[in-house]
Amino acid sequence: MDKKFFCDIMLGKLSKYLRQLGIDTAYSRSIAYPQLIKIALKQNRTILTRKTGFLKINDSISCCFINSNNPYVQIQEVIKHFKIAPDDLKPFSLCLLCNAVLQKIDRNLAEGKIPDYIFNTVDTYSQCPGCLRIYWPGTHYKKMLGYSKSIFNPLRQYNE
Numbered sequence: 001m002d003k004k005f006f007c008d009i010m011l012g013k014l015s016k017y018l019r020q021l022g023i024d025t026a027y028s029r030s031i032a033y034p035q036l037i038k039i040a041l042k043q044n045r046t047i048l049t050r051k052t053g054f055l056k057i058n059d060s061i062s063c064c065f066i067n068s069n070n071p072y073v074q075i076q077e078v079i080k081h082f083k084i085a086p087d088d089l090k091p092f093s094l095c096l097l098c099n100a101v102l103q104k105i106d107r108n109l110a111e112g113k114i115p116d117y118i119f120n121t122v123d124t125y126s127q128c129p130g131c132l133r134i135y136w137p138g139t140h141y142k143k144m145l146g147y148s149k150s151i152f153n154p155l156r157q158y159n160e
Contacts, residue, residue, distance in 0.1 A: 003082055006040045010050040013071040019099055021148050022090030037061055075151055091148045095128035102126035110134050
């Protein structure tokens with residue numbers, strides 16, 4: 001998928017969930033709006049925002065207002081608005097913290113950097129080349145994978 005986003009300060013959880021789905025999503029809690037606009041333009045990103053006034057400030061940038069306060073509904077808004085299909089997703093391919101593409105690593109490289117129990121029970125690991133965080137398919141993996149498929153089910157509703 002070639003669509004890239006930049007979530008403003010009000011959409012931190014949404015940025016994490018979009019990254020979980022493998023959607024390139026930048027986010028910073030400390031960036032000012034003029035800098036956010038500059039980066040979004042330079043990196044060809046669409047800004048996702050909950051700030052209604054932002055839409056009036058700058059019409060030279062691609063921007064989408066997110067209506068819901070609920071992060072799960074927000075994801076569905078993004079998917080519907082940008083016509084994202086299940087095949088566009090690459091779940092668990094991006095770092096949840098810094099948005100870098102994860103790289104598979106040898107199990108032995110994870111030793112001593114993760115809990116012993118995990119090292120002794122899991123064989124597959126990925127690492128972020130930016131922040132060096134290590135990821136593995138833990139107990140939450142199947143639940144998160146099921147959720148990533150369920151967001152395309154129009155019958156699934158979340159309470160605001």
